[in-house]
Amino acid sequence: MFNKDRWDEILEALNANKVRTALTAFGVFWGITILVLLLALTNGLRNGVTSDFGNFATNSMFMWSQRTSISYKGIPKGKRLQYKISDVEAIRAEIPELKYISPRNSLGGYQGANNVIRGTKTGAFQIYGDYPEFIKQKPMDILEGRFLSYSDINAKRKICVIGPDVVKGLYDKDEEVIGSYIKINGVNFKVVGTFKITNSQGDSEEEANTVFIPFTTFNQAFNYGDRVSWMAITAKDGFSITSIKERVFDIIKSRKNVHPDDDRAIGHFDRAEAFGRINGLFNILAIVGYFVGILILASGVIGINNIMLIVVKERTKEIGVRRALGATPWMIKGQILQESLILTILSGMLGVAFAAFVIWGMNSVLDSVGPVENFANPSVSMTVVIVALTILVLAGVLAGLIPANRATKMKPVDALRIE
Amino acid sequence: MIQIKDLHKSYHMGSNSLHVLKGINFNVKEGELVSIMGSSGSGKSTLLNILGMLDEADRGSYVLDGVPIKNLNEKIAAKYRNEFLGFIFQSFNLINYKTAVDNVALPMFYKGINRKERVEKARHYLEKVGLADWSHHLPSELSGGQKQRVAIARALASEPKVLLADEPTGALDTKTSYEVMDLIQGINDEGKTILVVTHEEDIAHMTKRIVNLKDGVIIDDSPVEQVRAKQHV
Numbered sequence: 001m002f003n004k005d006r007w008d009e010i011l012e013a014l015n016a017n018k019v020r021t022a023l024t025a026f027g028v029f030w031g032i033t034i035l036v037l038l039l040a041l042t043n044g045l046r047n048g049v050t051s052d053f054g055n056f057a058t059n060s061m062f063m064w065s066q067r068t069s070i071s072y073k074g075i076p077k078g079k080r081l082q083y084k085i086s087d088v089e090a091i092r093a094e095i096p097e098l099k100y101i102s103p104r105n106s107l108g109g110y111q112g113a114n115n116v117i118r119g120t121k122t123g124a125f126q127i128y129g130d131y132p133e134f135i136k137q138k139p140m141d142i143l144e145g146r147f148l149s150y151s152d153i154n155a156k157r158k159i160c161v162i163g164p165d166v167v168k169g170l171y172d173k174d175e176e177v178i179g180s181y182i183k184i185n186g187v188n189f190k191v192v193g194t195f196k197i198t199n200s201q202g203d204s205e206e207e208a209n210t211v212f213i214p215f216t217t218f219n220q221a222f223n224y225g226d227r228v229s230w231m232a233i234t235a236k237d238g239f240s241i242t243s244i245k246e247r248v249f250d251i252i253k254s255r256k257n258v259h260p261d262d263d264r265a266i267g268h269f270d271r272a273e274a275f276g277r278i279n280g281l282f283n284i285l286a287i288v289g290y291f292v293g294i295l296i297l298a299s300g301v302i303g304i305n306n307i308m309l310i311v312v313k314e315r316t317k318e319i320g321v322r323r324a325l326g327a328t329p330w331m332i333k334g335q336i337l338q339e340s341l342i343l344t345i346l347s348g349m350l351g352v353a354f355a356a357f358v359i360w361g362m363n364s365v366l367d368s369v370g371p372v373e374n375f376a377n378p379s380v381s382m383t384v385v386i387v388a389l390t391i392l393v394l395a396g397v398l399a400g401l402i403p404a405n406r407a408t409k410m411k412p413v414d415a416l417r418i419e
Numbered sequence: 420m421i422q423i424k425d426l427h428k429s430y431h432m433g434s435n436s437l438h439v440l441k442g443i444n445f446n447v448k449e450g451e452l453v454s455i456m457g458s459s460g461s462g463k464s465t466l467l468n469i470l471g472m473l474d475e476a477d478r479g480s481y482v483l484d485g486v487p488i489k490n491l492n493e494k495i496a497a498k499y500r501n502e503f504l505g506f507i508f509q510s511f512n513l514i515n516y517k518t519a520v521d522n523v524a525l526p527m528f529y530k531g532i533n534r535k536e537r538v539e540k541a542r543h544y545l546e547k548v549g550l551a552d553w554s555h556h557l558p559s560e561l562s563g564g565q566k567q568r569v570a571i572a573r574a575l576a577s578e579p580k581v582l583l584a585d586e587p588t589g590a591l592d593t594k595t596s597y598e599v600m601d602l603i604q605g606i607n608d609e610g611k612t613i614l615v616v617t618h619e620e621d622i623a624h625m626t627k628r629i630v631n632l633k634d635g636v637i638i639d640d641s642p643v644e645q646v647r648a649k650q651h652v
């Protein structure tokens with residue numbers, strides 16, 4: 001369909017009136033530029049807001065204990081719940097749809113009192129007792145060594161994995177970290193790994209000041225018995241944590257003698273729900289972006305439609321001549337359609353390129369002035385570009401359809417008579 | 420080459436009906452050079468349009484080179500026009516944004532001939548009409564006579580059976596007219612069948628046969644002594 005001859009024919013025709021072609025193309029160029037920019041800005045907002053969520057697995061919730069608010073089975077309200085390891089095992093046994101259940105305990109705190117010592121250096125760090133699967137829930141890069149393992153859990157090994165700021169605070173430059181020992185609350189731990197958490201905005205400083213040790217070691221070393229402070233629970237792919245969580249609560253309620261309606265006894269944060277709410281908001285924004293963008297694009301397309309009608313009218317005689325020379329109606333229609341298609345696609349591609357350039361500019365400004373609140377990395381995916389191109393192709397055909405039909409409606413003998 | 424029997428054509432404008440052709444009968448043999456004469460409104464252009472398949476007759480038969488021309492849809496008409504006919508117009512009708520050689524190559528484009536061959540042939544025909552040096556000029560850079568010669572080259576390019584010329588000298592001065600007629604005579608000498616519609620006596624006498632139309636009927640159809648245009652150039 002697009003051999004070189006056709007191209008020549010079309011380019012010749014478009015070149016015949018350069019200014020008008022350029023002005024017409026501008027309408028579509030502008031429309032697609034605005035469409036792509038709107039979507040990129042929406043994306044920037046979405047990235048900015050959702051990055052506050054960090055990169056914790058989305059289909060997850062955190063569950064911690066609170067005080068009961070309804071007296072039940074003779075126990076007055078106001079009792080503080082205490083989760084145990086056995087609760088974790090019960091949940092795991094009864095709800096196979098859950099992928100990970102990580103019991104967690106923590107100690108000390110970033111910006112708290114100094115709790116870690118190495119030689120003459122000390123620091124205040126967040127100490128977590130964790131299970132090996134925690135790294136699957138909260139992805140992090142292991143820079144050196146390894147993360148916790150189940151043999152550490154079983155043997156209650158005194159080992160730890162430390163964050164970049166812990167390394168900075170306790171070690172000199174070029175000092176070997178792996179294999180060295182640090183003292184946490186008076187207990188010696190061997191460092192087996194260092195990690196870095198990328199792509200987290202709000203808590204990056206806190207996360208960098210974190211020390212992970214095996215959960216069992218934590219409980220033994222710091223006298224926690226079988227207590228669990230809170231759990232990070234992730235559902236299997238294909239199941240939604242939001243729909244499973246009530247079953248988790250029911251298990252806890254029955255095991256802890258909590259009134260079935262006492263929802264305040266169990267504290268939780270459903271990441272999937274919160275994420276879904278925010279995502280839904282941005283999906284609506286994206287739809288608004290498409291809507292406005294396509295409307296603006298439509299005016300550009302109508303411009304092309306208009307110009308093609310004028311072109312056809314102007315070239316009535318030429319079309320008559322072409323038909324006298326043996327052009328079939330389809331050849332004429334094809335040419336008009338292709339002219340409009342190429343004009344639309346060409347100007348659209350320019351629009352996409354221009355929008356990409358503007359987005360690139362925005363990103364480099366953002367990079368140089370540092371992070372802006374609730375706005376990060378405005379970008380469009382390949383999908384958006386493909387959608388935009390599809391819209392352009394459809395628009396080009398639509399814009400050419402009426403003029404193409406008009407072009408062949410007149411009999412050649414009448415077309416030739418036009419002066 | 421052309422057989423026409425009892426051809427009728429009328430135009431309807433609102434409630435008025437205009438009977439333009441009222442039963443035309445005539446034949447053209449291969450290699451003839453015929454002029455069709457008549458005052459305006461005599462139906463000569465209508466006849467030429469029907470011969471050119473740009474318009475269809477209401478009644479009667481038309482056979483071109485053994486092929487009955489009837490019930491044409493636009494696609495077949497376009498194919499026949501491309502294969503059988505070459506058009507020469509009074510106002511040249513060159514495509515103004517195409518160079519001379521591209522204009523000449525256009526019918527071959529619709530025939531589906533590849534570009535290289537097209538350009539080669541187009542050059543050949545431009546040379547034949549004496550415009551080899553002008554092949555890359557736009558129509559706006561050519562004189563009237565040159566434009567008409569490009570148009571003639573274009574008409575020849577698809578190697579048609581019949582050339583149809585509608586007032587080919589109507590927009591030209593006498594001297595240029597004779598030059599164009601000289602070219603047409605030369606093409607006819609090579610055996611091409613040519614029909615010329617004209618209302619100029621001197622041009623008509625440069626053909627070999629004059630068909631005179633009046634009010635939609637042929638009132639006279641006779642061979643003439645051909646005046647060679649060359650003598651007047």
